[in-house]
Amino acid sequence: MRTIVFAVVAALVALPALADEPTIKLKPGPSLDKVEANCGACHSLVYIQMNSPFLNAAGWNAEVTKMIKAFGAPISDGDAKDIAAYLAANYGT
């Protein structure tokens, strides 16, 4: 239901359309595709760059967990582990 609503309002948003979103190039590495697909579904990937490089592996794991538990991101346990590992390796301390 919400998806349908979103599709309708997407045509009306005053911000430039999603297609105009600035391209964020994250560092290449294992599981980058999972990061782009999962994290990028709800927010700009710049949020990853913005929160770097000061989180350690536990800190990035807590962020991924927050996205799943608090924000309802539908990410499998396996993908969550891979995403947290990518973030710690490329955007961690």
Added chain:
Amino acid sequence: MLTRRSVLGAAGAGLALAGSGWPRFSESRAAGAPVTPGVPAGIADAATMETLPGKKPLIRLAYRPPNYESPLDYFRTPITPNDEFFIRYHLSDIPDVDVATYKIAVGGDGANGQTELTLDDLKKLPAYEVVAVNQCSGNRRGLSNPHVAGVEWGFGAMGCARWKGARLKDVLAIVGLKPEAIEIAFNGADGPAFDKTPDFIKSIPVWRAVDESTLVAYEMNGAPLPHLNGFPARLIVPGWTGTYWMKHLISITALTKPQGGFWMNPAYRIPVGMFPVVARFVTQENATSTPITEIVVNSLITSHADGAKVKPGNNTVGGLAWDGGYGITGVAASTDGGKTWSAATLGEDFGRYAFRPWSFAFRAKPGKNTVMVSATNKIGQTQTATLLFNPAGYHNNVMQNITLNAA
């Protein structure tokens, strides 16, 4: 201070500093945006200046959801123009709002009745104006040491405008509050991109809701609210941080039980007892954390960026001071790292919730000079010398001490 007068044209006294004595802000990063020194390296590299519809260029921290802050040189006037005002969203589904069908639902189990208000209905209620600072709770989060996760704001997640609208107490009087009502909750038309993400819903205590300064505003600086600042109507809670200033307001709900949800707890919380705030939100408080409420006393040097070049001899440094609505009574300045202090000159008073401009004349010696400032409010609160670290990076009012190089 509430007033019905229209004084935008009388802003001259407060703008006296904007003359030739104010050098152009020198961008700290020529290639990107003039981010505040000290923010995480990742955002210092990624931030850019971007112009959104109806806005002047703002520092883009993020596009989706949109979070854009105002550069330092937009704070050289005590009133922030609408097109220079910062933008802050939690969720990225931001619908356009059609005024012809726009309604605010008013009711809840703490109300005697329910109704729907159109924008015209709202405008038929007595109109009030207040000049008030809207500051994001997380303003200066990027300067936390150590850094903490979140939107890494520098100095610019704030602005001060003249807001016009109906008093929330008059809106609530239409339905009538039950004696057992404890909180008033608010929702806006914006929502999450994904249906499992909690919608952004906030509440305030009833005592704060019926305060005469709390408005449902439909005008900002004499014009309709810009879309990205909450068109067509938003909540104004003068003195309290921006988290309560619900944009695109679509519901006002009187509650007999505390509002739940992620955005009330664990989000927007400060450790109990850490900050000298007077206004408490007791129905949401627990043993360790309490909702952020009023803005702590603070100031910002806006005439010069840290490290700016000046000429030896007479110089004037200026900026803004503000607090949670008690009113700024003084700004002290020091050129010796805080050993001795002199009073800065305060500019025009737009009311106790507004930015208070100030200026400080000093003689720069050739080479390195420092200027440190600290504001004081009417109840004797001052800024802190060192950061009161908290996990969300709120309430950073550490005194600035900038370096000016005279040559």
